[in-house]
Amino acid sequence: MSRDDSRTPDLAALGDRLRGLRAERGLSLSALAAAAGIGKGSLSEIEAGQRNPTLATLYALAAPLAVPLATLLADQPGAEVSADGLTATLLSTETTADGAVVEIYRLAFRPEADRRSPAHGAGVREHVLVTAGRLEVHHRDGSAVLGPGDSLSFSSAAAHRYRPLGGEACSAVLVITSPH
Known part of the structure; x- marks a missing residue:
């Protein structure tokens, strides 16, 4: 995706956010x-706005900064990131009365996708609803195969994995809830 595509995160702004969060945490x-x-x-290139990070890199940075992925994307609906055959589009970000953050993404998996996601931190939960295709989900407490209309909620405080089945593309809605 080109840098001037409105769905691509503004690399300079992303770099500024990363640098600011890093400084706030004294890292x-x-x-x-x-x-x-x-x-x-x-990391230096990302902070300088000279490198477009993958979804995996953004998650890897969000964890030690203790922020949701959406914070790195400036809570900008329509922002897209891709990795491992998956494109995630941020649809919405909300903060609840108790300070929890709720992120909503549309996920589009290519047939060969194999998304291995790192742990997202204590208390973080993922809620996935498959809208097309079949999706295998592995998480700390087990695994499940989901078809259209099926959903699953699990703790994402441990590494987890998403993989479409049957050699077909798959789409889903993902809601990530992070405690304050």
Whole structure:
């Protein structure tokens, strides 16, 4: 996707947000890169707005910063990120009365997708509703195969995995709830 596509996160603004969050938490560039498991040079390029991070990289950065993915996307509906055969489009972000953050995404999986997601932090839950195709979901407490209209809620405080079945594309709605 080109940089001027309105669905692509503004790379300069994303870099500014990352740098600001890192500074608020008193983390050096090296410390955040190590905590996220990415190269210091890559993080430097992302912060400078010179690199378009993948979904996996954004999740890796969100975890040590203790923020939802939507915070890195500026809570901008329509922002899209892709990785591992998956395109996630942010539809909405809400904050509840008790300070919890609710993120809503549309997920589009290509047939070969195999999305392995890192842990999102204590108390974070994912709620997935399949709208087309079949989706295999592996999480800490087990696994399930979901078809159109099927849903599943689970703790995403541990690594988890999404994979479409039958050699077909799959789509779903994902709601992520993060405690305050």
